[in-house]
Amino acid sequence: METESGTQKERIIEAVEEVNPILAPLALASKRIMASIERETGVAASRWFLLAILNREDGMSQGELCKPFHLDPSRISRLAKSMEEEGLVRRQRDPEDNRVVRVYLTGKGRSLLASLPGQRERFERRVSEVLDEGALEHLRDSLYALAEGFKD
Numbered sequence: 591m592e593t594e595s596g597t598q599k600e601r602i603i604e605a606v607e608e609v610n611p612i613l614a615p616l617a618l619a620s621k622r623i624m625a626s627i628e629r630e631t632g633v634a635a636s637r638w639f640l641l642a643i644l645n646r647e648d649g650m651s652q653g654e655l656c657k658p659f660h661l662d663p664s665r666i667s668r669l670a671k672s673m674e675e676e677g678l679v680r681r682q683r684d685p686e687d688n689r690v691v692r693v694y695l696t697g698k699g700r701s702l703l704a705s706l707p708g709q710r711e712r713f714e715r716r717v718s719e720v721l722d723e724g725a726l727e728h729l730r731d732s733l734y735a736l737a738e739g740f741k742d
Contacts, residue, residue: 612736626716631709633702636669637678641703644679644695651690652681667691678702 606614624635631638643658644650655666670693673679678699684690695703717726 627709627713630712631706633706637673638703638706640666640669640673640693641678641695641699641706644693645700645703648694649692651684651692653690655693673699 603614627633627635627638633641639658640655643655652666652670653663655661655670656663670679670681670691674681676698677696680694680696681691682694684692721729
């Protein structure tokens with residue numbers, strides 16, 4: 591049974607690689623990393639990123655929050671609303687422009703973020719077990735180059 595499963599997996603990977611040779615490993619790595627972060631922290635990576643961004647610049651508009659990761663505005667809106675329901679952020683209309691919704695960290699959001707640095711260190715250790723510093727730097731540069739190359 592293991593062999594059949596392995597063979598099926600290999601056929602799927604081959605089929606995906608025919609479409610694009612980097613898409614399958616990139617998607618697989620991304621999915622596994624995000625799942626690992628969520629499993630180890632109890633926080634989805636997208637929530638962690640949003641908390642970290644707001645920690646640096648609290649009160650950003652939902653539109654501004656879309657820019658760093660090129661996310662759809664409706665996705666940020668749903669994410670912020672969900673996080674507001676959990677008490678992690680507070681959303682408020684901008685008094686100068688009622689169309690703009692600003693997002694602020696709450697005390698609960700700050701506490702959650704403060705509990706996560708140990709998770710970052712564990713994540714970095716796991717990465718360093720697989721990639722040395724040079725390979726990691728090359729990968730990071732390559733991914734940013736790809737992101738730039740596919741910019742619309």
